[in-house]
Amino acid sequence: MHRDLTPSRKQYPGWRFNHVQPVVRPDGTPVEDMLLFYGWKDQKAPTAKAFLLDEGG
Numbered sequence: 001m002h003r004d005l006t007p008s009r010k011q012y013p014g015w016r017f018n019h020v021q022p023v024v025r026p027d028g029t030p031v032e033d034m035l036l037f038y039g040w041k042d043q044k045a046p047t048a049k050a051f052l053l054d055e056g057g
Contacts, residue, residue, distance in 0.1 A: 012039065018038060021037065033056040035053040036051070038051070
């Protein structure tokens with residue numbers, strides 16, 4: 001692991017995150033500096049929330 005991409009633990013205490021993937025254009029090429037991943041809090045009812053990481057200028 002190069003670095004931690006997850007949102008602030010203060011804002012999302014107890015959440016779990018997974019499935020980090022690149023954002024892709026309709027032709028399948030990745031969008032530079034953008035990642036998509038999912039998070040959820042309740043293990044028994046894992047309704048996920050999508051997170052978009054945009055590090056573009």
